Amino acid sequence: MLDLFADEMPWSEPLAPGAVILRRQAREQSAVLFATIAQVAAISPFRQMVTPGGYTMSVAMTNCGPYGWSTDRHGYCYAAVDPLTGKPWPAMPDCFRTLAQAAASHAGYPAFDPDACLINRYQPGAKLSLHQDKDEARLDAPIVSVSLGLPATFQFGGLKRTDPLQRVWLEHGDIVVWGGESRLFYHAILPLKAGSHPQVGPWRYNLTFRRATE
Ligand code: SIN
Numbered sequence: 020m021l022d023l024f025a026d027e028m029p030w031s032e033p034l035a036p037g038a039v040i041l042r043r044q045a046r047e048q049s050a051v052l053f054a055t056i057a058q059v060a061a062i063s064p065f066r067q068m069v070t071p072g073g074y075t076m077s078v079a080m081t082n083c084g085p086y087g088w089s090t091d092r093h094g095y096c097y098a099a100v101d102p103l104t105g106k107p108w109p110a111m112p113d114c115f116r117t118l119a120q121a122a123a124s125h126a127g128y129p130a131f132d133p134d135a136c137l138i139n140r141y142q143p144g145a146k147l148s149l150h151q152d153k154d155e156a157r158l159d160a161p162i163v164s165v166s167l168g169l170p171a172t173f174q175f176g177g178l179k180r181t182d183p184l185q186r187v188w189l190e191h192g193d194i195v196v197w198g199g200e201s202r203l204f205y206h207a208i209l210p211l212k213a214g215s216h217p218q219v220g221p222w223r224y225n226l227t228f229r230r231a232t233e
């Protein structure tokens with residue numbers, strides 16, 4: 020497929036205090052990133068987790084790195100072992116770590132050392148309700164969020180659930196970094212619109228890198 024924007028240079032857009040969007044930053048490496056996601060999922064498969072409230076999430080998730088995030092009827096937690104396989108989460112691939120650190124540096128967080136990468140897979144209709152990322156031990160470290168595949172609408176609010184929400188259209192290769200003043204800002208993903216991405220078909224993937232432990 021002809022991609023008129025294949026040679027487009029990445030650029031950045033401020034989002035909020037401490038938060039920035041690095042447009043198209045991950046695009047050049049996306050084929051490697053997709054292959055690497057498949058390798059991780061071959062060890063720790065995507066699964067739809069159940070929240071403490073008993074709701075089955077529409078987004079399918081897996082993790083890589085020393086710690087992985089999961090939820091079940093008992094609560095949310097980071098753990099070294101995948102509850103589905105009973106084995107450690109797959110190691111964080113070098114290409115993931117390098118990408119996350121470069122993005123964090125670019126956004127003004129040069130010392131980012133992620134120990135967890137949550138991988139989300141959205142099918143059409145899948146969404147992520149408004150929430151804060153607050154299960155991490157180190158809130159001085161930013162969140163680095165890489166969007167791949169189909170585009171989606173990201174909502175970014177403030178410290179209160181009722182704060183006004185900005186709407187951001189996130190496309191393949193875009194990276195959002197939030198930390199500092201906006202580290203605990205509420206955010207969400209609206210239901211994914213159906214479509215087909217030339218590299219992966221009917222999916223959106225998102226990698227979120229965090230520092231989960233001290
Ligand atoms: C997240 O909030 O952890 C993921 C957001 C996204 O899928 O872009």
Ligand code: FE2
Pocket residue numbers: 150151152206
């Ligand atoms: Fe989040």
